[in-house]
Amino acid sequence: MHQRADFTSELPLIDHHCHGVVTRELERDSLEGLMSESYRPPPAGTSHFQKPLGLAIRRHCAPILGLEPLAPTEAYVERRRQLGTAEVNRRLLAATSVDLHLLDTGHRSAEITGVGEFAGISTHRVREVVRIEAVAEEVAASGVEASQFATRFAEALQRRGETAVGFKSIVAYRTTFRIEQSAPSAAEVVSAAGRWLGAIGSARPRIDCPVLIxxxxxTAAQICRERRLPIQLHVGFGDPDVYMHACDPTHFTDFVRAMExxxxxxxxxxxxxxIREAAWMAEVFQNVYYDVGVIVNFTGPSGERMVREALEVGPFTKQVYSSDAFGLAELHYLGALLFRRHLCAVLDGWIRAGDCTARDAETIFSGIARDNALRIYPLG
Ligand SMILES: [Zn+2]
Structure with a gap:
């Protein structure tokens, strides 16, 4: 009889990609809105609780709020309202087995907590990852001339990068990965900046020009090269801005190879x-790492298959943990709980089948849970 290995103990995870939580009180509609990547509510008469994520919230988060597992949706929503958002955030984040979160602060940042506030609520360590496109949009909003854009942008990125532990790009969202991937010339940047800045008018700048992206x-890569920081790339699953078929990361091989x-x-x-494409890239490119953040939450009871698939071919030294939680403390809590549970289940099966030792399993677990992130981010 094989014993379940020690890796099921509470070794805290490092969440290498996540976002803050909302602190405002949430009516049912806004709560459900944060359970979906869609821009629109579910069809009339249906609910976002009627999907795998809804089951996972009712099963695992309800007890943290003092309800039975799988309490009905109405009871969950009502209990959440009674406790208030501050208490819900406090309870769920305190129960989240993560001790360090790397927060992407560049998405809907006015609606969610920043680094300091999130650290205060969670009582965990928090470091910032700077979203490249958000910095470009801030520079554009500040009223810069096209000829000055590249300089001002480089300065802003350098400044924002001083306390950050990495940069993040949403190139897949804004242009897909099927674009030219070399560095544009200075003249190309000036003329693209002129077209973009000229078209903005009074609207909030939104960068979607491939040359500027x-x-x-x-520009960020140059800073990363000097300071040994990673670049995070959004891949696949996301909101309706994504043209999914063109977000296969293997389309971005030229840039990845240059960064190698x-x-x-x-x-x-x-x-x-x-997931398989990402794991393959991690296998062949020395500099590529990957996670299955977000999808473990959204697949609920099927999440173990995602974790199993991520372990098929990718080196154990190249996978990292993330929740990609945004807005709801439930997503932070579930991300860690489900990932830990699924990874343990898979590794336990390997031990029982004689495919690895308990010691191997512990090393694999602690690598993905935190050691791999410690190797690539400056988290000391
Ligand atoms: Zn994210």
Missing amino acids: RHGLW SWEVPITLLHNYPF
Whole structure:
């Protein structure tokens, strides 16, 4: 009889990609809105609780709020309202077995907690990851001339990067991965900036020009090369801005290969449904890392299959943990709980089948849980 190995103990995870939580009180509609990547509510008469994530919230989060597991949706929503958002956030984040969160602060940042506030609520350590495109949009909003854009952007990125532990790009969202991937020339950047800045008017700047996005990536890459920071790339699963078929990360091989020669780590985020492609890239490119963040929450009872697939071919030294939680403390709690549970279940099966020792399993677990992230991010 094989014993369940020690890796099931509470070794805290490092969540290498997540976002803050909302602190405002949530009516049912806004609660459900944060349970979906869609821009629209579910069809009339249906609910976002009627999917795998809904089951996972009712099963695992209800007890933290003092309800029975799988309490009805109405009871869950009502209990959440009674306790209030501050108490719900406090309880769920305190129960989240993570001791360090790397927060992407560049998405809907006015609606959610920043680094300091999130650290206060969770009582965990928190470091910032800076979203490249958000910095470009801030520079554009500050009213810069096209000829000055590249300089001002580089300065802003350098400044924001001083306390950050990495950069993040949403190139897949804004242009897909099927774009030219070399660094644009200075003249190309000036003329693209002129077209973009001229078209903004009074609207909030939104960068979607491939030349400027490429320029952002290469400017950040230069900082990463000097300071040995990773670049996170959004891959696959996300909101309706994504043209999923063109977000397969293997389309971005030229940039990834260039970063390999610069020794800049690339962490591929989420990856669903391209988990195998991401794991293969981690196998062949020295600088590529990957996670199955977000999809473990969204697949609920089927999540173990995602974790199993991520372990098929990728080196154990190249996978990292993330929740990609945004807005709801439930997503932080569930991300850690489900990932830990699924990874333990898979490794336990390997031990029982005689495919690895308990010691091997512990090393694999602690690598993915935290050691791999400690190797690529400056977290000391
Ligand atoms: Zn994210």
